[in-house]
Each structure stands twice: as structure tokens, then as C-alpha cells.
Amino acid sequence: MKRSAALSFLAGLTAAYAAVAAQAQTATATIAPTAGNTAKGTVTFAQHGDKVTVSAQLSGLSPGGHGFHVHEKGDCSAPDATSAGGHFNPTGKPHGAPDAAEHHAGDMPMLQADASGNASFSAELAGVTIGGGGANDIVGRSVVVHKDVDDYKSQPAGNSGARIGCGVIQKS
């Protein structure tokens, strides 16, 4: 009786550890407006196996589409966020739509803001990881919101205009 109680306690512990190990890796970027702009909100990344899901809630946008990318550097310090560098592109690809054959790893679907300037966003990213320190690790990089629509053709950034919001991606 004692022995089986001990065994079931051990089994329970093992299950608890397995549950912790299976928990998704997550990261968050808090978007703050660049100088003269009002874009703000939260972007959350979660890794499940080799897929990373992204969800975002943004406000302070003009209605319509806005280019939305992971940028290379986790530095939003410049008033216009140019300090964030170019699009995150560890595999040396051209800029493109996220569902195109070739695109930057940091190219995401556009944010679509409603008439009140709010946007809810959800998408899946391939070719990136959360943590691990590899070339495709997005932790310590940034998320940038642009003023204009992304044409997914112009190089190197889809002609999406000024950077109106920026946030560094931090492990959560």
C-alpha cells in the first residue's frame, strides 16, 4: 500500500515535469509610439513545435493596412525607430508576402486597423524560434508597425513608410 502510494506520487511528479517541459516558449513586445505618433499595444509570440504563433492588439493607428514586421535589431531608441535596422532576414531572402515562396523571416501579414484605429492580429510564422540563440531566434529583436500598407514587392521593405511604433521582443 505504502509502496503503491509512493509510486503514484512519483508518477504524478513526472507528469508535472512533463507538463512544464511541454509549455510553449513565449515572448512579448510592448509597442510604443515613435516621435509624433500614437501607435501602441502588445505583440505576443508563442512557439509550438516548429511553428510560432503571433497575436497582437494595437491601437492609435490610422484606419486601414499597416506594414508589420520583425526587425533585425532590438533597439527602438531612435525617435523614428530606424535603430531597429532592416527586416529580420537570417536566410538572405528578398522582401515578400509571408505566404510567398521567398520572403524575410520577419515579414508578417499586415495589421488591419478598424475605423477607430484598433487592430487585432493573429498569424503563424515559419522559420523563426523563440529562444535558443540561433540565427533565427527572434528574442532580442524588435517588432515595427508602419504608417502605410506593405506592397510585399518593393525592396527591401515593401514601401510601407515611416515607423510609427516599435517594441523589443523579450522572453516572457
Ligand code: CU
Ligand atoms: Cu518593418
Ligand code: ZN
Ligand atoms: Zn521584409
